[in-house]
Amino acid sequence: MHDADQVPSPPSIEGYLARLEVALHGADPALAHDALIDAEEHLQAAVRRGVPVDQAIASFGDVDEIAAAYRNLPSGAVLPTVERDRGGVTAAPAHAPPPPAPGTRAPRLSDVPIVGIWFDGRAWGALLYFGGVGFIVATACFVWAVTLGGLAVGLLPTLLGLPVLVLLLGSARALCLMEGAVVQGLLGVRMPRRVQPVHGAADVGFWQRIWCWLKDVRSWLSLAYLYANFPVSVALFSITLTLAVLSAAMVFGPLLQAAGLPFVSISSDDVTVRYFWTELKPTADGTIRLPMSLALSSVGLGLALATATLWLVRGLGWVYGHVVQAIQVARPQAILPHR
Amino acid sequence: MAPSLHDRLNKDLSTGTSWLVVLAVIARSDELIHGYEIARQLADEAPEGMSFKQGTLYPMLRSMEADGLVRSTLVPSTEGPARKCFTLTAEGRRVLASWAESWRASSRWVNRVLGETDARR
Numbered sequence: 343m344h345d346a347d348q349v350p351s352p353p354s355i356e357g358y359l360a361r362l363e364v365a366l367h368g369a370d371p372a373l374a375h376d377a378l379i380d381a382e383e384h385l386q387a388a389v390r391r392g393v394p395v396d397q398a399i400a401s402f403g404d405v406d407e408i409a410a411a412y413r414n415l416p417s418g419a420v421l422p423t424v425e426r427d428r429g430g431v432t433a434a435p436a437h438a439p440p441p442p443a444p445g446t447r448a449p450r451l452s453d454v455p456i457v458g459i460w461f462d463g464r465a466w467g468a469l470l471y472f473g474g475v476g477f478i479v480a481t482a483c484f485v486w487a488v489t490l491g492g493l494a495v496g497l498l499p500t501l502l503g504l505p506v507l508v509l510l511l512g513s514a515r516a517l518c519l520m521e522g523a524v525v526q527g528l529l530g531v532r533m534p535r536r537v538q539p540v541h542g543a544a545d546v547g548f549w550q551r552i553w554c555w556l557k558d559v560r561s562w563l564s565l566a567y568l569y570a571n572f573p574v575s576v577a578l579f580s581i582t583l584t585l586a587v588l589s590a591a592m593v594f595g596p597l598l599q600a601a602g603l604p605f606v607s608i609s610s611d612d613v614t615v616r617y618f619w620t621e622l623k624p625t626a627d628g629t630i631r632l633p634m635s636l637a638l639s640s641v642g643l644g645l646a647l648a649t650a651t652l653w654l655v656r657g658l659g660w661v662y663g664h665v666v667q668a669i670q671v672a673r674p675q676a677i678l679p680h681r
Numbered sequence: 682m683a684p685s686l687h688d689r690l691n692k693d694l695s696t697g698t699s700w701l702v703v704l705a706v707i708a709r710s711d712e713l714i715h716g717y718e719i720a721r722q723l724a725d726e727a728p729e730g731m732s733f734k735q736g737t738l739y740p741m742l743r744s745m746e747a748d749g750l751v752r753s754t755l756v757p758s759t760e761g762p763a764r765k766c767f768t769l770t771a772e773g774r775r776v777l778a779s780w781a782e783s784w785r786a787s788s789r790w791v792n793r794v795l796g797e798t799d800a801r802r
Contacts, residue, residue, distance in 0.1 A: 383716070401720075402734070404734075408734075411737045411741075
């Protein structure tokens with residue numbers, strides 16, 4: 343039996359959300375985040391229309407049932423079913439068809455150990471993200487955050503800086519969401535689809551709403567992300583690009599030589615080129631060619647480095663994606679009902 | 682505890698029909714419709730003895746959106762934060778029309794068979 347079942351259902355939306363959060367424990371954080379937003383939005387809408395909280399919660403459904411419905415989402419459609427429940431007939435989520443058991447799925451090229459990474463879409467997505475897209479997005483967000491941040495700080499003594507600061511915080515959350523969509527698309531880490539509303543900001547006036555935004559930790563977390571993500575993205579961009587270009591040069595240099603293009607061409611005899619462990623002298627026509635053994639070694643090492651690079655960016659993508667996810671799903675500590 | 686035969690039959694019966702009625706409620710709305718409003722209409726129109734666990738609607742809507750049957754839009758609200766509202770896509774309308782026709786045909790078939798069964802009792 344679930345721990346949350348041992349306490350009576352409290353007639354409060356916060357209590358219900360806390361229990362739902364417990365029931366969703368272990369689920370994908372972004373999925374749990376979406377489920378909590380759905381529940382919060384629905385229950386608040388019901389209460390605003392005059393439905394008593396306990397009735398709204400009862401109609402919404404038992405937390406375990408709702409959690410099960412969300413957990414079934416990734417594996418396909420969630421089909422409601424009818425079941426006898428407390429004398430009535432109740433629609434409840436059916437379990438989606440179970441995923442195929444390991445071994446029954448058709449083998450894919452990406453399953454091949456080590457070199458399977460060449461056929462892994464996420465590795466290429468991570469390469470694209472760290473090697474360009476992420477850098478561009480991070481730079482644009484950083485420029486925006488620094489510009490608006492400077493303006494807000496500069497205008498703060500005149501109080502005009504306050505709305506600018508709120509605009510900055512609001513835009514930081516929206517930019518974080520946008521960044522999350524890019525991360526989900528390229529790195530394959532699921533992100534929430536919506537920004538969680540600022541708790542308490544719905545039913546108050548303008549200044550109180552600004553205060554709610556200012557004291558919401560997630561706004562500041564998003565802003566901090568925009569600032570901190572820039573140097574991280576620059577570093578990852580440099581590492582990724584260096585490794586990718588080096589791998590490509592090691593593989594394609596000898597191949598170009600085989601195609602008739604000399605590896606290096608110089609006009610002086612008094613030059614020695616060192617390619618890894620081998621010293622190379624120019625031939626009579628001033629070109630430097632790699633011996634066959636070195637050319638093959640270069641291609642082999644280049645392919646190995648490229649494979650290692652793909653593994654590296656895929657791993658970095660996993661870590662990076664989960665950091666972004668953690669920021670996006672951050673929410674105030676759930677208040678569990680007293681026992 | 683294993684579900685009873687009755688429960689399992691009810692599950693089979695209900696599979697798909699909730700999707701059908703949700704699509705129908707969205708289709709008959711003249712404007713974008715909020716999840717709460719869909720749930721309220723379904724609850725209001727549920728037959729006696731049946732209720733609709735409203736919380737199961739939202740994962741269903743997400744599945745429908747992933748399948749391209751509905752499209753969601755955030756609509757600003759005077760009552761609070763922007764609300765996620767839904768409308769049918771062209772594919773959703775096509776699926777609804779096809780599904781409704783299948784449902785009517787199945788319903789006629791079941792009613793005819795049940796009618797003959799009742800008449801022999």
